[in-house]
Amino acid sequence: MKSVIGISLFSFFAIVASDDVYKLETKYIDVPIDHFSYTSDATFKLRYLINDTHHDKGGPIFFYTGNEGNINSFAQNTGFIFDIAEPFDALIVFAEHRFYGESMPFGNQSYVSPKNLGYLTSQQALADFVYVIDHLQNEYKSRWNGKKLPVIAFGGSYGGMLSAYIRMKYPASVLGAIASSAPIWQFNGLTPCEDFYRITTGVYASYSPKCANTIKNSWKAIRSFTQTPDNKKNLTSLWKLCNTPSTSDDIDKLVGWYSEILVNMAMVNYPYPTNFLTNLPAYPILQFCSTLDSYTWSDDYSLLKSIGDSLQIYTNYTKSAKCNDINETSSNVGESGWDFQACTEMVMPMCSVDSDMFENAAWDFNKYTNDCSKNFNVRPRSQNEPILEYGGKDISTASNIVFSNGLLDPWSSGGVLRRINDNIKIVVLPDGAHHYDLRGKNDEDTSSVKMVRSFHAKEIKRWLKKYYENYAQVHVI
Structure with a gap:
């Protein structure tokens, strides 16, 4: 589901600069x-x-x-x-x-x-x-x-x-x-691997079952729509991407970027505007789902347009961003550091299943360790170290x-x-x-x-x- 190793507890963290409220x-x-x-x-x-x-x-x-x-x-x-x-x-x-x-x-x-x-x-x-x-x-x-x-x-x-x-x-x-x-x-062994995405799905569904269902349909739409170069360009326009995805790895990265935005909106679904991860309105999921539910879609193009427009709640709430760079989801050092920790001691098994709104993904420890070896030349000793x-x-x-x-x-x-x-x-x-x-x-x-x-x-x-x-x-x- 994600092109990087581990889901950081704050994978989009600290991208907004603001004046310090508390003096230290x-x-x-x-x-x-x-x-x-x-x-x-x-x-x-x-x-x-x-x-x-x-x-x-x-x-x-x-x-x-x-x-x-x-x-x-x-x-x-x-x-x-x-x-x-x-x-x-x-x-x-x-x-x-x-x-x-x-x-x-x-x-x-x-x-x-x-x-x-x-x-x-x-x-x-x-x-x-x-x-x-x-x-x-x-x-x-x-x-x-x-x-x-x-x-x-x-x-x-x-x-x-x-x-x-x-x-x-x-x-x-x-x-x-x-x-x-x-x-x-x-x-x-302490928590079912599907619980993380199950909870995220439940938060969206609590605001609007229609919203969660539209998200569920979007993964297949992304995969099928981007089979041709022309549609890759179309998606770039619909989602206001800085660069056109050209390879299957690029599409995987795009899917991971989109997935993390959905997770992050659940994490920071506060009752007032914040600039913790990025500038957001109060209850951003409510705003996202209200926008998404206002669209009527009948094919992959119209579905992905509705998603792209709704994502602007997270990616460009202040209307100041020129485009969305899926390679810059967070501080590069911060994310690399957490990915390394996730490849050594902080191995947190996660998966998604049919009953949630995310793209299906099994937990595969062997693939996980191989990805760690490729990215950092290290492998976790075991899943049980913590x-x-x-x-x-x-x-x-x-x-x-x-x-x-x-x-x-x-x-x-x-x-x-x-x-x-x-x-x-x-x-x-x-x-x-x-x-x-x-x-x-x-x-x-x-x-x-x-x-x-x-x-x-x-x-x-x-x-x-x-x-x-x-x-x-x-x-x-």
Whole structure:
């Protein structure tokens, strides 16, 4: 279904530049390139962003575990942390993930070889974050008589996975974690491979069954319509493509581009306009389906015209784009980095079946590994590495984690939706998209997201109360 290896948790991420709403100071820290070897002391500069405006006394560190992209983009779209920082006297920190943004272990050579990319792992990233936390403890604990400050990890999407993992693996460094839209069960044998696209289909069908059915018919139309050079040119015009697809690989890439747009609209189906992935109206799926349903189609040409015009909701909402370049769906480095991770440790089986609106595609691990070898000269050791590393569904000994998922989010397919124990809290937003609860407050917010954010704050307060009670000095919140 897709010409690149893995579906990034934000495959169209950070393509929109905008003025920063939240102010943060940029800092850098030298961290080991390899945390797990005693034979090398090589380091690189890891970027982190910090705001200590509200930090006081023994206030906690609110620590965002960075995702597969530029950390400032995540900071500007995680307003919840800023909204609650003042009442908690919190120090705000956003740490960048190695090999993304400005945090390149080998500078402009970071992506040139599998040897260099071999240091791009979640394990190394978690160790980076712990290194930063230790540095911050040494710098700020003097404000609380030299005692360790409590650390609350936050993260959404892959960053949410990391926030949960850092609490599980480094409980001495992190007191608790808010893990939003964290698909830690999107791995082999933990989740049916068809669930991701089934959920996406359900979101579209909930707005309009006709819309979902039209999308379902479009895949065959694309394949049959583009059999001739003239029709390839016609599709280029209908979909306002920058370049005419000429080969079967080009058509596969076009199908993947179209598929990802549909997924991304479900992920960012927020109740107000955003510029998170691109400039979008409120409830973009509603806008897309309303446009699509307004057309009457009778053949491949008219069907594909209706799809192309409707896609403008996502690809050109501001009417400023001259054409659609299917080769530039995201930051090249960001997508390459995630594709590499998907070829090593983050193998997330996905497939689509007759009952959903996407083109049929089976999960074929052998083909997947061959594609990885072709693209990166690496192969995943197994489909089970994340399960062995982080426990899969056997996380009953973990504590102080809130897993939140929006049911409008395709990635809820791999989210933790059932009770684990009394110390892991599960929160579901029936009308929530991808880590909606971590976004800043908005006048158009739903009642459910307000309740979830309140729940997060209460859990954090509960964790901190218990932490402070272990000391003679109790910090008042």
